[in-house]
Amino acid sequence: MWCICESLKTYANSSNGFKMRLLKIGFNTHRENFLYIYANAPLDTTKDSQRMTIVRPRLNDFHNISLTQEEAEFAIPFIDEDIPLYLDPFLLWKSPSLQDNSLHLLITNSFNRLGLLLSQQKEKEALELLVRASECDEVGLGNSKKKEGKRIGQKLAQNVLQQFSSIPQLKKSGFIHFEEIQLLVDNFSKDRVSDIACNFIQSFLVDFTIEQCEKHGFPIEKVRLKNLYNPKTFSFIEEETHLPVNPNSKKPIIFTPKRWLRNIPWLNTDDYFQNFFLPNIVKDEDEFPDKIKLLNFNRHNYDIVQAYTSIKEKQFENCKNDPLFTQIPITSARRKISTITSLPTGKTNNADKLFEQNVCQLMASLVYPHLDFAEEQSRTESGVQIRDLIFYNNKSSDFLKEIYETYDCTQIVMELKNVREVEQNHVLQLNRYLKEQFGKFGIIIARNPPPAKVVKNIIDLWSAHRKCILILHDEDLKLMTQVFESKQRNPIEVIKKKYIEFTRLCPS
């Protein structure tokens, strides 16, 4: 098998005019035996350079894989930043899946083993395990802008381990939900809970990542994981495997199932304090506790923490994973469109900013899940604030596929203009952005239908440079909101309609 793999790799990288891309690796029950499968298509270098300029790029954008967040079973990683969600072990505990439950058990057992090591006078080993488990860069969850985190220090690790010896219940039987540690130790936050959980089930996540890569065609490379937890030996080991890598840093990436992700863990300090401690424990005459006092109290009254946990266990049905993007409700959409249409044009009473604010929120919800929202971009040009809406084009409908193929549009830019009448310079302004990842397609969102001379201008632009600029106005937004509400059609079809109308105007 090894010989076949090596020969294939040599052939693929040979200078016979085709640089081939590793598409997929099949493996048997052990991750050591692989079968490399290469695509015989040459790498598209122009598209590669285009992908490098994508705003807030995700892994699938870089590899030109059409996949919306809605379709993916995992949170699609960003290339330059972390996914702003955390793995909540409680979601594994409450899951109807036995696999998830057993993974939760693995996390809890692995964490409780730290207490066992402590009781066996192996404090040094326990400390090392905890420190190594405290950071998991490969999954890329959290708020880091650099995709790099720091492990916890010795002092904090000692503090955590101390709980196993100072709290009798923990000494005797350990944790059932190890995220309770947030309620006992200062500076131990949700990102630590998430990273520890990810580390203890990393082996499963590696298999999940390889499976998803095969399913969606993400290229994978040989990587060396330096911090892989082995549940059989309860230790961290190094292992060579095949994973997708970050194109910039070349570091391995591990996918996390999105059903396990939340903004904040189900058991968390704020919820404990606001909804349990204040109403049930604090009496009127008591002094309002600060965080240190609260944690001290918890350590001395662990049974109260257990009572809180058992209440939260009973409310498990309310514990849901958080999606990366949530559409605004229909009533809110209705309110937003009526605010937009009642706004005056221009800058009177900050109408332009209100227009931008409302359209951003509304449009991101209207076109979801067909278009994933990438970013609101604001910058100053010639002293005027310009705000764009940028969406990833995942070719999720025939219309989006067409604009991708015809106009090279990997990201869709929408320019917001709260003006009474769209002018030629607005079109030219958008035209200047139409390069690189935006291709030759852009949308202006204005207040009124464009005058004939502007329509002629955009048709001329198409005739001369094959660039397509659509102009949406209040009536189109109203129709989009109406179909969003009635669910009779998809709001994106309104944009398609505008595109068809545009193509009818173009000279044949």
Add this chain to the structure above:
Amino acid sequence: MSKVVIDEFKKVLNQLEGLHEEISSLSKKSYTDALNGFKLKMTNQVLKKTNKILGDHYKPFDDFEVFNEEDLPTNSDVALVLSQYINCMESLREENIFSKIEYTSSGSVAKIIWLWKSTKIETYPPKNVKR
């Protein structure tokens, strides 16, 4: 009209009236809302059959065949077109029916029967079509 054409006429007219009733009620609820893709597809199928029956002479609009799904026609647009088609179907029917009067033994009118021309298939009297 042959028996086969009359049968097809009756079937298509029933379908047109059913769609018109359904879409009119949607239009009353929200006239600016777009009709969903499924209903539009069904409507277009019926309109295609209707165009065939009406021919160029009775077709309500020269430049209209069926709805373009990408144009997102609204409920009221579709209701309007359907009502025009129903009226034109009635015009075609009027041209193809005749009345036969049956008398009593005393010479007074017993009943008026409406029949499709050159057949013995009965039909109902012409509706009061606005022209």
